[in-house]
Amino acid sequence: MTAPLLLREDAGGIATLTLNAPEKLNALSDAMLAALRDEFTRLMEDRSARVVILKGAGKAFCAGHDLKEMQAGRQAPDKGRAYFADLFARCSEVMQMIPALPQPVIAEVHGIATAAGCQLVASCDMALASEEARFGVNGVNIGLFCSTPMVALSRNVPRKAAFEMLTTGAFIPAGRAMALGLVNRVVAADALATETRALAETVASKLTAAVKIGKRAFYEQVEMGLAQAYEHTAAVMVENMLWRDTEEGISAFLDKRKPDWAES
Structure with a gap:
């Protein structure tokens, strides 16, 4: 073969x-x-x-x-x-x-x-x-x-x-x-x-959904002007911040513990 x-x-x-x-x-x-x-x-x-x-x-x-x-x-x-x-x-x-x-x-x-x-x-x-x-x-x-x-x-x-x-x-x-x-x-x-x-x-090892949304935003913003890029990525960060796993990740960091992410 x-x-x-x-x-x-x-x-x-x-x-x-x-x-x-x-x-x-x-x-x-x-x-x-x-x-x-x-x-x-x-x-x-x-x-x-x-x-x-x-x-x-x-x-x-x-x-x-x-x-x-x-x-x-x-x-x-x-x-x-x-x-x-x-x-x-x-x-x-x-x-x-x-x-x-x-x-x-x-x-x-x-x-x-x-x-x-x-x-x-x-x-x-x-x-x-x-x-x-x-x-x-x-x-x-x-x-x-x-x-x-x-x-x-x-x-x-x-x-x-x-x-x-x-x-x-x-x-x-x-x-x-x-x-x-x-x-x-x-x-x-x-x-x-x-x-x-x-x-x-x-x-x-990172939150997969965060890496995914970040990669997409990375390539989108590099094709934009400065002001548009900031506007676009700010909207992406708002969406990211509202996720349950992101809230858990921030809480875990503040509590000095490992995050319990739902996607894991």
Whole structure:
């Protein structure tokens, strides 16, 4: 039997998704994009999963689109125009599903994360990288500017840094990626899984409904002007304050005891 392209393991309220095409450096093939879309769709309604970890099997996180598939698409009478339009639309849909998920998504990055693979990291809510990880939007090296990866990248790192990466195709090391804000922290390779799991467990221990409403508000307010953002988030906090579990959480803090949350 052929192993699934996307593996899922659940433990302690954490769903770990593993891109499982190591022989292709976990490229975002048509099948891989479909598997991610299907799993993200399931996670939208999954109340048991509080946090998601996304990682890659083998020696890399993700090398971007499957170039052999893309070249094969050129054989159509329109030289691939319809296929390419559909491919980039499907990829964009998958990337936008990540911030829309109720669960925080943490990328666990080792090896390379290039082109759409770097886009995948940038689309996640948080990211940890091993010291040997490298990041690049290197399509320009083969004559294809990484225009769709640019959307997520330019929302993570300063504009000039993003533009340099996009126009030079140069790889940046994990330390530089952290300095730019693409990843949260860099750890030793042998500690990557443990540190990622520890971060996921910390987030999973919080009131799930509060994290869910907060994640949604986070992405909503960053697209707003300052005054509108404050108005919107104030309304979110009012709703949050009226919850039974929030009242219990505040009372527990004041009483110096562990909260007895109904959702637990």
